Amino acid sequence: MMKTLDRARTKRVAALVLLAFALVARTAAPAPAAAKAEKLSPPQGWVAPDRQRAIERAHENVPFVSQVKDECFVCRQQRLRNEGYGIDDITDACFLLDSPIIKKRSDQYMPVRFMHSKHAAALNDCTVCHHLRPADPQGKETSRCVACHRQAFDPRHPDRVGLKAAYHLRCIGCHEQMHKGPVDCLGCHDKNVPDHNRLVELPDHPKPSQVTVECLRCHKRQGREMLKTAHWLWRGNSAYTMGRRKEVQSGKGTNAVNNF
Secondary structure, eight states: OOOHHHHHHHHHHHHHHHHHHHHHHHOOOOHHHHHHHHHHHHOOOOOHHHHHHHHHHOOOOOOOOBOOOOOOOHHHHHHHHHHOOOGGGGSSHHHHHHOHHHHTOOOOOEEEEEEHHHHHHHOOOOGGGGOBBBBSSSOOOOOOHHOOOOTOOOOOTTTTTHHHHHHHHHHHHHHHHOOOOOOOOHHHHHBBBOOOGGOOOOEEEEEOOHHHHHHHHHHHHHHHHTTTTHHHHHHBOTTTTOOOOOOOOOTTTTSSOOOO
């Protein structure tokens, strides 16, 4: 009987000790996730050092390479391997492909953050991208794309594609060949949607027709495409229209008035 009481008393004491530990742990528990996230969030306006460096490099004035060394691809590939070129020679882990040369012609998409080190480690072959070098012996062995590729259809260098084409041919071509990586615009880029407050010219309280006309001032192609959509044509039976439930040619494209 005494042993039974002792066991019961021991269990109660153990339970009280565990409860005390639980209360202490709860009191000393870390801050909630929201407070922790707020404490870890970077200050307003902070930019990661590697990204800041990438932004600066994207707008550097890179000397133009007018002459390149005439060298077969296999010979160059083997030479760079013999000379020990590889990932250890990389000084910048990432690049921001945000050249003003491309923006002069088109600015529909945000720049790509190209992971230089990641690609170099995966390919283990610098010549996939750095396929030629300057003819000048003092030139850099692995020059940047913009050193050789500038504006498209340059009459002084008709054998060179423009910078935008150089990026796309090299990146998309490699991704297709290796069956890895994106091959479409939005796979690499975010859309660069301009601030329409600075573009739209409308009076106060405009009519719907004025809004449509203003949109079409810039978006002419989209307007033509709209005329071919089911939303515009609306061709099909109208189940809730008396006398036209079996009519398949009712709609904005035939006998319905479009009110913009």
